[in-house]
Amino acid sequence: MAARRSLADSLRWMAEGGRTFFAALAGLPDDRLDRPTALTGWTGRHLVAHVAANADALVNLAHWARTGEERPMYTSFEQRDADIQAGAVRSAAELRSWAAASAEQLDRRLSELDERQWSRPVRTAQGRTVPAAEIAWLRAREVMVHAVDLGAGVGFGDLPADFLTSLIDDITAKRSGAGDGPALTLTATGVHSSWTVAGTGDPAEVTGTLAELAAYLSGRGPGPGDRPAPPLPRWL
Ligand code: ZN
Numbered sequence: 001m002a003a004r005r006s007l008a009d010s011l012r013w014m015a016e017g018g019r020t021f022f023a024a025l026a027g028l029p030d031d032r033l034d035r036p037t038a039l040t041g042w043t044g045r046h047l048v049a050h051v052a053a054n055a056d057a058l059v060n061l062a063h064w065a066r067t068g069e070e071r072p073m074y075t076s077f078e079q080r081d082a083d084i085q086a087g088a089v090r091s092a093a094e095l096r097s098w099a100a101a102s103a104e105q106l107d108r109r110l111s112e113l114d115e116r117q118w119s120r121p122v123r124t125a126q127g128r129t130v131p132a133a134e135i136a137w138l139r140a141r142e143v144m145v146h147a148v149d150l151g152a153g154v155g156f157g158d159l160p161a162d163f164l165t166s167l168i169d170d171i172t173a174k175r176s177g178a179g180d181g182p183a184l185t186l187t188a189t190g191v192h193s194s195w196t197v198a199g200t201g202d203p204a205e206v207t208g209t210l211a212e213l214a215a216y217l218s219g220r221g222p223g224p225g226d227r228p229a230p231p232l233p234r235w236l
Contacts, residue, residue, distance in 0.1 A: 004165070004166060004169060005137060005166045005169070007118060007133040007136060009162065009166070010133065010134075010136035010137040010140050011110075011136045013136075013137075013140035013141075013144065013160065013163045013166075014136050014137075014139045014140040014143065016144075016160065016163075017139075017140050017141075017142075017143035017144035017147065017159075017163075018103055018107075018139075018143050020143065020144065020147040020154060020158070020159070021051065021143040021144075021146060021147040021150070022099075022100065022103070024147050024150045024152035024153070024154050025048065025096065025099070025150060025152070027152050027153075028044065028150060028152050030092035030093075032044055032151075033045050033048065033092050033095070037149055037150070037151055038149060038151065038220065039149055039234065040234070043088065044150065044151075045087075045088040045089075045090070045092070045095060046084055046085075046087075046088040047146060047149055047150065048087075048095045048096070048098075048099050049083070049084050049086075049087025049088045049090070049095060049098075050084050050087075050146070051099055051142060051143065051146050052087065052095065052098040052099040052102045052103075053080070053083050053084060053087060053102075054139070054142050055099075055102035055103050055105065055106040055139070056102050056105075057073035057074055057080075057125065058073065058106050058135050058138060058139055059102070059105055059106050059109050060072060060073055061073055061122045061124075061132065061135050062106065062109035062110055062112075062113065062132070062135060063109065064120070064122045064132075065113055065117045065118065065120045065122055065132030065135065066109070066112060066113060066117050068120065070123075072123060072125075073123075073124065073125045074125055077125075080125070103143075106139065110135065110136065113132065117132060118131065118132050118133045119131045119132065119133065120132050122134075122135070124138065137166075137170075140163065141167060141170065141236060142236065144159050144163060144167070145167070145218060145220075145236050146236075147159075148215075148220065149220075155211065155215075156210075156211035156212070156214045156215045156220075156221075157209070157211040159211070159214075161191070161210055164210040164211060164213075164214045165188075165191070165193060165210060167214050167217075167218070168186070168188075168193075168195060168210065168213055168214055168217060169195070171214075171217040171218060171235055172184075172186070172195040172196070172197050172217065174235065175197045175199070175217070175232070175235075176196070176197050176198040176199070179198050179199055180199070180200075181197070181199045181200070181230070181232060181233075182197075182199050182200060182201055182204055182230035182232075183196075183197060183198060183199040183200060183201055183202065183203040183204070184196065184197040184199065184203055184204050184205075184206055184229075184230075185197075185203040185204070185205045185206070186206050186207075186213055186217070187205070187206070187207045188207075188208070188209065188210050188213055189207060189208060189209055190209065191210060193210075204223075204227075204229055204230055206223045206224065206225065206229045207224065207225055208223070208224025208225060209224070212224035216229060216232065217232065217235070218234070218235045218236060219232045219233050219234035219235050220234070
């Protein structure tokens with residue numbers, strides 16, 4: 001169902017997600033960044049370092065899209081993790097300015113792309129080949145979901161409904177493709193949308209708001225409703 005998402009949508013969500021993330025970050029005092037987040041093993045510093053490094057990595061893809069010269073997001077998964085660990089020991093002030101500067105740089109690089117370059121194939125960190133237009137979506141979901149992870153009071157219910165729908169499309173496709181989790185049938189209340197996730201066992205039925213479904217599917221909340229839904233590992 002990925003066809004529901006246009007480049008204009010992704011750019012709009014990327015801009016709104018950026019505003020949401022940086023407003024949440026600005027509201028967190030420096031010492032809060034030293035504390036653990038809901039993401040296992042990550043403090044606020046790790047999270048900010050990751051969001052900054054993600055923008056740098058997507059600048060690589062923007063270069064690839066503009067020039068056709070292959071430039072992967074990260075050298076390797078090990079390098080990606082090492083950069084987050086190294087970034088996390090920087091001062092709060094350095095982390096804040098790295099995150100802001102890298103986001104601005106990404107905006108600039110993407111604003112240079114023309115229609116042909118937006119459709120040029122690039123490769124994501126997961127090894128998928130996608131049109132460059134996906135760069136905007138990859139960034140949108142990072143800043144939106146990690147704005148929630150900052151623990152500064154932003155919840156999935158604060159994110160735009162059309163973004164949440166696209167996020168659920170994305171995660172259900174990813175989890176179905178992997179096929180190694182529980183089979184699920186998901187129904188969003190109020191918007192007449194439903195999804196299935198291919199997997200093991202009889203499909204568990206999960207019904208909730210878009211925000212509840214997105215939180216659950218991304219491994220950031222219990223399944224909504226009376227019956228316990230099968231737990232899912234973290235995504236993103
Ligand atoms: Zn992330």
